[in-house]
Amino acid sequence: MAANVNTTQTDKSIFSRRHSIQKLAEDTRRSQKISVPLHDENIEDHSGTKVKENTYSLFGHSPFQTYFLQSSDKEAKSDEAVSPKMYELVYDKNEVYQVFIYLLILVVSGEFLEAPTFIMADAALLQKLGEKRRHYGKTRLFGSLGFAFASFIVGGLLDSTEYRYCGRVMNNYNMLFYSFAVIMAVAFVFAAWMFEFTYEEDGNSKNGSDDTMEILTLLLKFQYAYFLIISFFLGFSNGLFFNFLNWFLEDLGASKSLMGIATIFRAAALIIAYIFNSFLSELFGHVQLMLISVAGYFILFGSFSIIHNPLWSLPLEFLEGIAYGTTWSTAVTHLADVTPKGGAATMQGILQGIYWGLGGGLGAIVGGVLIDGYGVVPSFRLGAVMSAVVLIVSGFIQFCIFKQRRNLKKEEKRTVEHIVE
Numbered sequence: 001m002a003a004n005v006n007t008t009q010t011d012k013s014i015f016s017r018r019h020s021i022q023k024l025a026e027d028t029r030r031s032q033k034i035s036v037p038l039h040d041e042n043i044e045d046h047s048g049t050k051v052k053e054n055t056y057s058l059f060g061h062s063p064f065q066t067y068f069l070q071s072s073d074k075e076a077k078s079d080e081a082v083s084p085k086m087y088e089l090v091y092d093k094n095e096v097y098q099v100f101i102y103l104l105i106l107v108v109s110g111e112f113l114e115a116p117t118f119i120m121a122d123a124a125l126l127q128k129l130g131e132k133r134r135h136y137g138k139t140r141l142f143g144s145l146g147f148a149f150a151s152f153i154v155g156g157l158l159d160s161t162e163y164r165y166c167g168r169v170m171n172n173y174n175m176l177f178y179s180f181a182v183i184m185a186v187a188f189v190f191a192a193w194m195f196e197f198t199y200e201e202d203g204n205s206k207n208g209s210d211d212t213m214e215i216l217t218l219l220l221k222f223q224y225a226y227f228l229i230i231s232f233f234l235g236f237s238n239g240l241f242f243n244f245l246n247w248f249l250e251d252l253g254a255s256k257s258l259m260g261i262a263t264i265f266r267a268a269a270l271i272i273a274y275i276f277n278s279f280l281s282e283l284f285g286h287v288q289l290m291l292i293s294v295a296g297y298f299i300l301f302g303s304f305s306i307i308h309n310p311l312w313s314l315p316l317e318f319l320e321g322i323a324y325g326t327t328w329s330t331a332v333t334h335l336a337d338v339t340p341k342g343g344a345a346t347m348q349g350i351l352q353g354i355y356w357g358l359g360g361g362l363g364a365i366v367g368g369v370l371i372d373g374y375g376v377v378p379s380f381r382l383g384a385v386m387s388a389v390v391l392i393v394s395g396f397i398q399f400c401i402f403k404q405r406r407n408l409k410k411e412e413k414r415t416v417e418h419i420v421e
Contacts, residue, residue: 119352123345126336133336134281137274137329144274144325148267154179155260171256211343218338219350226397227334228354230290233390234327235359237297240367240383241320242360245304245313248376254310262317269321277329286334289326291394296323298387305380331355 125140126133154176161172218224246259254262280289296319303316331351339347370379 115352115357118356119345119349122332122348122352126332126344126348134278134333136333136336137277137325140329141271141274144267144270144321148264150179150183151263151267152260155256155263159256211340212346214340215343215346215350224335224338227287227290227331228351230287230294230390230394231327231331231351231355232359233386234290234293234297234323235355236363236366237294237301237359237383237387238324238327238355239360239363240379241300243364244367244371244376244379248304249310249313251376252308252310252313254313258310258313262313265314266317266321266324269318270325273322273325274329277326277333280326281330281333286330287398289330291391291398293323293327293330294387294390294394296320296326298384298391301380301384301387305377305384328355 122136126136129136129139157175157179158171158173161175162169163172164170219228246254249259249262277289284292300316300320300323303312307313307316332348335347335351336344367379370382
């Protein structure tokens with residue numbers, strides 16, 4: 001709930017559940033002689049002012065009530081300062097907990113339904129590409145185009161919903177849910193009636209259990225286990241950025257439109273990374289490209305921890321797009337190259353689980369705990385330190401692998417020379 005505390009002001013705005021507001025209101029009225037609305041409809045304060053009750057719910061009635069006195073409505077529309085005002089935000093812990101539970105149920109349910117769509121889409125695309133799967137990114141980039149376009153449009157709409165409440169500028173985030181519902185309805189129409197996947201059956205393919213065991217045996221080898229560990233860390237880094245970067249930019253003073261423009265920069269970088277990934281993979285190798293992405297996150301964590309102007313987010317978001325696009329397309333194509341023909345969906349499911357589920361999920365949870373306890377800047381600096389450690393350890397491993405391969409080549413050369421002699 002929000003209370004407008006002023007000795008010259010006798011009106012007050014309250015946001016609370018009905019059962020938890022009574023005691024606080026009575027104490028406040030005794031101490032400051034403030035009249036507080038406590039009834040359901042047509043509530044009158046000591047001066048006879050009518051109170052309007054607003055509830056927002058898809059199903060007609062929300063358990064959370066919002067009460068507005070006419071005085072608070074006038075305060076939102078008037079810029080004239082009659083007298084200095086102080087505002088204090090008071091939160092109902094029971095209400096916050098209930099909102100958290102509702103959102104947790106919605107998020108878990110949504111992720112449960114959403115997770116298989118990425119796996120099925122990527123597996124179908126890789127199967128269609130066949131030997132040309134290194135060009136996966138050139139098809140995947142259209143998803144980034146849609147993401148950028150939607151972010152820019154919705155960001156502009158969100159900026160148009162600003163209002164002032166208890167001295168704070170807020171936005172009506174219902175606009176996000178309405179936009180999401182419309183876009184999902186359009187996607188449903190396309191997926192259900194206007195698009196069809198076709199598959200080519202492999203007569204020599206093994207059954208599902210044999211393919212799964214072959215994939216698990218493959219991933220237990222050092223080179224692939226090491227690759228998945230790097231993928232996990234990159235997913236962790238992306239989860240930290242994806243969930244908390246916009247909040248950090250808002251603290252720096254960035255508008256919703258600027259965040260939308262930053263998303264366009266990120267999407268443009270994603271498109272570039274997807275287009276040139278096949279060329280860069282042949283030039284540097286898959287593992288080396290993943291380590292370049294780790295270096296990119298090192299720069300990102302360090303840079304975001306020292307900037308004060310939100311405009312710097314534009315080039316940094318571009319770099320983040322390059323890092324993420326390189327990471328994901330490299331990981332998908334590298335593992336697809338060694339996957340049995342009948343196990344594409346299984347391999348993509350494992351990669352999705354490690355990158356998005358384990359890495360991204362831990363990035364969100366650990367990042368939230370660190371940011372809540374220490375703040376964004378120290379958390380980003382810790383991310384930079386972790387990236388540096390991963391780079392150093394990976395560099396040492398790559399040096400050992402290079403040295404081992406060189407020694408093997410020397411031994412093969414000596415063996416050939418000995419046979420010739």
